[in-house]
Amino acid sequence: MTPSLSGLLAAWWHDPLSEVTGAVLVLSLLLWVGLPMRRRRVRNTAIVFTACLIAELVAVLLERTGYPRATRVLQETLILAEGFIVIRLAGMTLFRLALERLGMVSPRIVEDLVVLLGYLLWVLSRLSAGGVNLTGLLATSAVFTAVIGFAMQDTLGNILAGLALQFDSSLRLGDWIKVDDQSGQVTQIKWRYTSIRTRNGETVIIPNSHLMKGKYILITDPELGEVRWRRWVWFSVDYSVPSAEVIRLAEASVAEADIPCVAKAPPPSCVVMEFNPGYVHYALRYWLTDALQDDPTDSVVRRHVLTALQRQGLRIALPDQVVHVVQEGDKHRRHVLERERQRRIKALENVALFAPLNEDERLQVADGLVYAPFAAGDAMTRQGAVAHWLYIVISGTAEAWYQSERGEHILIETIEAGQVFGELGLMTGVPRANTVLAKTDVEAYRLDKSTFEAILHRRPELVEALTPRLLARQQQLDALRAAANTGEPPTPPRHLGDMLDRVKAFFGL
Structure with a gap:
């Protein structure tokens, strides 16, 4: 190896760069092994870091050919980019690997906030190292920040609402909620919006400010951390059948059967709801333990009630207005x-x-x-x-x-x-x-x-x-x-x- 090439490599492979490269390799390897679903993102990050290393070598060549200003600008840009890569990988390793292995699942918005704070501190540290007066910079940017905040007040409202939803624990990933006429499971709480997946497989995007200003129904029990959703199954029986007998049959048909997704406690209860022409309207109420199975479980409960009535020779009532026009001989x-x-x-x-x-x-x-x-x-x-x-x-x-x-x-x-x-x-x-x-x-x-x-x-x-x-x-x-x-x-x-x-x-x- 010639002395000039050896000196070029020595100037390129300095101590901070070797340490940063080692950190990137270790973090990338941990994520590659521990998070197979994130390998594409890890691979793309490694490619970007490799490009930074090549750009570092180009900066050394520019410095030796007499372009010190361009070299300085390029090196500072690369240092910022390499720091961002390390902070991003460290955040993924902490929140998506280490904490999840310990059973501590944190919302994505918390991870984004910590990583963004890391980016900000890294930029401020580089500005301070370059001789920039941070006090004057922060004072000058106050007016600019106010203008931006006024122009983006809706977006900032969504961001602050997302933070509030996380820090007061009123809404968590995996919770089942009902907003207006939509119900589903919370899958993401982002900076601007919260997404829920409905039972039909649809993803509904709800602005965070709407959740803070409006009303939503939390189906998941916040104390038990599980779904306890009371469901109503309606049916009608003729006036000639004693209501106490109908209630007993309906309650026993569900309480004594082993029906998936139906809680044993509290027990099902049947009540008389209305008196209508020709029949009494009943409602059997039970507690559902899996909101994803609401309609199928309602169907099974109806079948149990129907067969219980049929075994006693009882039929679901028809309104008096129904006229049978076919006369059988x-x-x-x-x-x-x-x-x-x-x-x-x-x-x-x-x-x-x-x-x-x-x-x-x-x-x-x-x-x-x-x-x-x-x-x-x-x-x-x-x-x-x-x-x-x-x-x-x-x-x-x-x-x-x-x-x-x-x-x-x-x-x-x-x-x-x-x-x-x-x-x-x-x-x-x-x-x-x-x-x-x-x-x-x-x-x-x-x-x-x-x-x-x-x-x-x-x-x-x-x-x-x-x-x-x-x-x-x-x-x-x-x-x-x-x-x-x-x-x-x-x-x-x-x-x-x-x-x-x-x-x-x-x-x-």
């Missing part, structure tokens, strides 16, 4: 009823318990079946409950769960379409051994004790034929519970005579 009505009866008879064919019945008795059972729909998540029956009926599943899937003495919930069996459960409750009155939950929407028929009781009293000898099937079902449930490893002692052997006595005693035979 007797022949058509008989055809509809016969089709439904055949559907019920077909469902009974799969029930082994009813095999000993003759044709007339099966028709009587079919006429006594009650249509019972369930929405996914509904509890069809609860362990320990006393319910003197059985269910015939005609569509959908349900699951039988057993709660052990240790409080564990153990899956006992999956109940598919065509299967039956609840025979022991119908025939012996014993409490339910399992909790049965609707895994999907389920359609079922319910058979009550009263329907079957009339048949047994008319033909008591049926008990002898039905009891072995009940005993087989009891033994099947015992085997399923043993196979599920509930951790409880095995059930003692069941005897046919004991089962027969229990059936006779339950029906008074």
Whole structure:
């Protein structure tokens, strides 16, 4: 290497430059590894810094060729630019890497404020190093600042409002808010505006001054830091149905079901809202825990309320003004009823318990079946409950769960379409051994004790034929519970005579 080239490189690679380059390399490497999403910005910053290094070498060449003034101006400009790069990288490393790794997420506006303050201090330090009187400069710029502030009062108002929103913690990133007719999640709080993303995927830009001067509704609970949004589901029922019964059914349909995004506490509540021509208007109120799922959750809640009413033979009311102009003939009505009866008879064919019945008795059972729909998540029956009926599943899937003495919930069996459960409750009155939950929407028929009781009293000898099937079902449930490893002692052997006595005693035979 020639002495002139060696001297050129020595003049270029001085101590401050090598230290700044080392700092840029370390910060860039940390950001490159820790923030993969910011690699493009880090790469662009590195390219700009490399250009500054090349420009530093050009400045040294200009100085050696006799252009000291141009060299001085270029060097000061490059020093400012290199300082800005270091401050920018340091700000990103502090706010987006270090603090986030510690679980301290700060708003972008705070990062911008700190970086801007760093830029200002760096400029003032370079001016002071160049011999500029900072006191006179600040006094001279006061008039200029006043003029600029008057011309940009709206923009400055937005900036100050953004700072106020951050420092009083009234609004935070991730909060759900409602402004006028728009609601969404806060994604950014910038100098001039706050952006929210709606449930439709739209980004709404709201000037910060509008948030400070106007009113906005905070859906997120500021104390819990989570969404607690009370939702209203409206429905109507005929005057002939007692309001207390409607309220009980509606509240239980949601409280007893496992519905995602519906809070267990506070519990749902149903209230009478209005009296209208032909019907009473009700509102079921529940607390939503995920504002993004408002409409889907409302839909699920409505389904649970509807199926609960349908199981009791109740219908959503129609206004009195509705007139049915189509008159169905007797022949058509008989055809509809016969089709439904055949559907019920077909469902009974799969029930082994009813095999000993003759044709007339099966028709009587079919006429006594009650249509019972369930929405996914509904509890069809609860362990320990006393319910003197059985269910015939005609569509959908349900699951039988057993709660052990240790409080564990153990899956006992999956109940598919065509299967039956609840025979022991119908025939012996014993409490339910399992909790049965609707895994999907389920359609079922319910058979009550009263329907079957009339048949047994008319033909008591049926008990002898039905009891072995009940005993087989009891033994099947015992085997399923043993196979599920509930951790409880095995059930003692069941005897046919004991089962027969229990059936006779339950029906008074």
